[in-house]
Amino acid sequence: MSADPETPLRADAQRNRDQIIAAARVIFASHGPEVPMEEIARAAGVGVGTLYRRFPDRDALIRAVAVDNFAGVLDNAKRLSVEAPSAWEALVQLLYHGAELQLSMQLAMLSQRAHEILKDDPEVAHLREAVLLEVDDLVVRAQAEGALRKDVGAGDVAVLFARIVRQLPAHRLKTPELATARSIAIMIDGLRAGPVTPLPGRPLGKDDLI
Amino acid sequence: MSADPETPLRADAQRNRDQIIAAARVIFASHGPEVPMEEIARAAGVGVGTLYRRFPDRDALIRAVAVDNFAGVLDNAKRLSVEAPSAWEALVQLLYHGAELQLSMQLAMLSQRAHEILKDDPEVAHLREAVLLEVDDLVVRAQAEGALRKDVGAGDVAVLFARIVRQLPAHRLKTPELATARSIAIMIDGLRAGPVTPLPGRPLGKDDLI
DNA sequence: ACCGAAGTGGAGGATCGCCGTCCACTAGCA
DNA sequence: TGCTAGTGGACGGCGATCCTCCACTTCGGT
Numbered sequence: 001m002s003a004d005p006e007t008p009l010r011a012d013a014q015r016n017r018d019q020i021i022a023a024a025r026v027i028f029a030s031h032g033p034e035v036p037m038e039e040i041a042r043a044a045g046v047g048v049g050t051l052y053r054r055f056p057d058r059d060a061l062i063r064a065v066a067v068d069n070f071a072g073v074l075d076n077a078k079r080l081s082v083e084a085p086s087a088w089e090a091l092v093q094l095l096y097h098g099a100e101l102q103l104s105m106q107l108a109m110l111s112q113r114a115h116e117i118l119k120d121d122p123e124v125a126h127l128r129e130a131v132l133l134e135v136d137d138l139v140v141r142a143q144a145e146g147a148l149r150k151d152v153g154a155g156d157v158a159v160l161f162a163r164i165v166r167q168l169p170a171h172r173l174k175t176p177e178l179a180t181a182r183s184i185a186i187m188i189d190g191l192r193a194g195p196v197t198p199l200p201g202r203p204l205g206k207d208d209l210i
Numbered sequence: 211m212s213a214d215p216e217t218p219l220r221a222d223a224q225r226n227r228d229q230i231i232a233a234a235r236v237i238f239a240s241h242g243p244e245v246p247m248e249e250i251a252r253a254a255g256v257g258v259g260t261l262y263r264r265f266p267d268r269d270a271l272i273r274a275v276a277v278d279n280f281a282g283v284l285d286n287a288k289r290l291s292v293e294a295p296s297a298w299e300a301l302v303q304l305l306y307h308g309a310e311l312q313l314s315m316q317l318a319m320l321s322q323r324a325h326e327i328l329k330d331d332p333e334v335a336h337l338r339e340a341v342l343l344e345v346d347d348l349v350v351r352a353q354a355e356g357a358l359r360k361d362v363g364a365g366d367v368a369v370l371f372a373r374i375v376r377q378l379p380a381h382r383l384k385t386p387e388l389a390t391a392r393s394i395a396i397m398i399d400g401l402r403a404g405p406v407t408p409l410p411g412r413p414l415g416k417d418d419l420i
Numbered sequence: 421a422c423c424g425a426a427g428t429g430g431a432g433g434a435t436c437g438c439c440g441t442c443c444a445c446t447a448g449c450a
Numbered sequence: 451t452g453c454t455a456g457t458g459g460a461c462g463g464c465g466a467t468c469c470t471c472c473a474c475t476t477c478g479g480t
Contacts, residue, residue, distance in 0.1 A: 010448060013456060036438060038459095047458030052440060109382050152396070159389045160396060163373050172325065174418050178411045179369045185409045186362070186370060190400025199395045201388045208384050220477060223427060246467060248430095257429030262469060 017054050020044040024065045029103040030167055033062050033114045059117045066107050066118055070127035073104050077134040087141030088148055094138075095161060095184055104131075105162040109209070132158070132206040149193045155204030160187055227264050230254040234275045239313040240377055243272050243324045269327045276317050276328055280337035283314050287344040297351030298358055304348075305371060305394055314341075315372040342368070342416040359403045365414030370397055 009017065023044035027035050037058060041051045055061040077094055084090035094101065107114045108128060118124045135154045142148035164180075164187050173179050190196075219227065233254035237245050247268065251261045265271040287304055294300035304311065317324045318338060328334045345364045352358035374397050375390075383389050400406075 007455095010455060012448065016457085037440085038438080041458090048440075049442085049458050050456075053456075057440085109378060115382065152392075155389075156392055156396070159378070159383070160393050162378060163376065163393055166373065166376070168320065168369070168372060172420050173369070174420060175411070175414070179365075179414060179418070181410045182362075182366055182414065183370050183373055185407060186366070186400040187397060188400070189406045190396040190398070195404060196399045197395060200391045201385070204385070204389060204392065208389070210382050210384060217426095220426060222477070226427085247469085248467080251429090258469075259429050259471085260427075263427075267469085 013054075016044070016046050016050055020046060020051055020054060020061070021065055021068055024061055025069060025103060028062070028065060028114075029099065029106055032106065033058075033111050033117075037061075062107070062114055062117050063121055063124065065103075066114070066121075066124050067127065069100060069103050069107070070124060070131060072100050074127055074131050074134065076100065077131060077138070081134060081138060086145055086147065087138045088145055091135075091138050091142055091148070091157070092188055094135075095165075095188065096181075101161065102165045102167065105165055109158075109162045110166060132209070136206050143193075146193055148191055149196055151196075151199050151203055152191065153203035153205040153208075155206055155208040157191070158206070158209060159204065160191075223264075226254070226256050226260055230256060230261055230264060230271070231275055231278055234271055235279060235313060238272070238275060239309065239316055242316065243268075243321050247271075272317070272324055272327050273331055273334065275313075276324070276331075276334050277337065279310060279313050279317070280334060280341060282310050284337055284341050284344065286310065287341060287348070291344060291348060296355055296357065297348045298355055301345075301348050301352055301358070301367070302398055304345075305375075305398065306391075311371065312375045312377065315375055320372060320376060342419070346416050353403075356403055358401055359406055361406075361409050361413055362401065363413035363415040363418075365416055365418040367401070368416070368419060369414065370401075 008014075020040065024040050027040055027043055037051055038048050040061070041048045044051070051061075055064060076097060077090075080090040080093050081087070084093055107118065109115075132154060135157060139148060139152070139154045139157055143150055164183050168176065168179070218224075230250065234250050237250055237253055247261055248258050250271070251258045254261070261271075265274060286307060287300075290300040290303050291297070294303055317328065342364060345367060349358060349362070349364045349367060353360055374393050378386065378389070
């Protein structure tokens with residue numbers, strides 16, 4: 001995902017680096033970006049020393065994970081936008097791609113800490129903007145198709161996702177995955193064009209997100 | 211809300227106790243139940259000493275707040291159940307009563323810590339059960355009215371609420387209240403009876419919550 | 421108005437968990 | 451096979467939070 005500004009890593013080191021990012025991804029998504037570094041190291045199967053060698057501090061790790069993940073979401077959105085049979089369908093598919101999206105939401109909207117860290121990173125800012133543009137486009141097209149209700153904007157969709165997709169502490173439900181899938185499905189029905197109640201205020205666009 | 215098992219408190223002490231619970235309510239709802247005790251004390255306008263005098267430890271405070279709040283939600287639900295023009299309308303009203311409900315959700319479903327503390331308290335268990343029964347009743351009646359889609363249960367409604375009602379870090383939106391209101395409205399449209407997509411799995415009842 | 425008991429607040433000692441370094445050891449690569 | 455990059459985890463340091471303690475204040479009965 002990123003160029004090698006310096007000497008390329010040795011093969012095993014590169015492998016460890018990838019494992020760290022993968023582990024951090026999973027853990028950040030489920031427990032937020034403030035988990036002890038040692039926990040991430042353990043999940044990645046490396047020692048803390050290795051973690052710190054690769055990422056000088058927590059911020060660097062968060063940035064690396066964010067860039068990696070945002071890029072993934074953007075790819076996904078672009079691919080769906082082209083391949084799906086309709087913009088509406090693309091949007092729906094995007095929502096059901098829970099895991100990746102969830103982490104992005106967590107990092108972009110839910111964690112105060114992560115936001116502080118990411119807000120000044122131009123690479124992240126660029127990816128974020130690109131994702132929002134893509135969503136905006138899907139929203140407009142889905143509305144033109146007559147599938148998506150007219151009184152919502154990309155901001156509404158993003159906010160709704162951020163809420164729905166966030167993981168509930170798994171221990172509180174007997175069937176967490178099912179519960180999540182059902183929540184998403186209900187939400188999607190709420191977004192459908194059709195006989196609906198008028199929403200308060202005006203549609204929230206992507207610029208209503210900070 | 212609770213009997214006085216011992217000597218009644220002096221007037222000023224009672225006032226302080228109420229202020230502490232009120233402050234804890236607000237703070238727990240917005241920042242979870244792990245905030246430093248000193249912060250709660252400050253918000254209540256008392257010293258930590260006073261806080262600890264009244265509630266020997268954090269657990270005791272959480273329990274007191276939870277009982278107080280659950281009782282409020284239960285009252286509310288019962289009142290709406292009787293006074294609202296329909297069960298559907300009662301459900302909708304309940305959802306829009308964000309603040310109180312939000313805290314209950316936070317304590318009951320969202321915070322691992324709070325759950326640990328509350329799960330063995332019989333008073334909390336009783337109130338929780340009573341609230342779920344009430345919601346279950348509203349769900350069944352609203353379905354009989356033909357207003358609520360048939361393929362959902364009280365568990366679905368509870369889960370959906372828990373997700374929607376959770377506070378997003380306010381700093382990330384230009385209009386947080388509006389965004390929340392719109393999310394709730396969209397969700398309610400998703401719950402309406404009408405031409406909907408079939409949901410995966412079976413309806414989640416109140417017993418699917420742990 | 422007085423006084424004893426109840427209540428108060430916040431300084432500070434004790435504790436805790438996390439950070440990030442450091443270095444003896446291991447494993448890739450030429 | 452030798453040289454260097456890479457590894458892991460023990461550990462010293464530290465900031466944050468808990469909760470106690472007690473000199474001082476306030477309440478409320480007489």
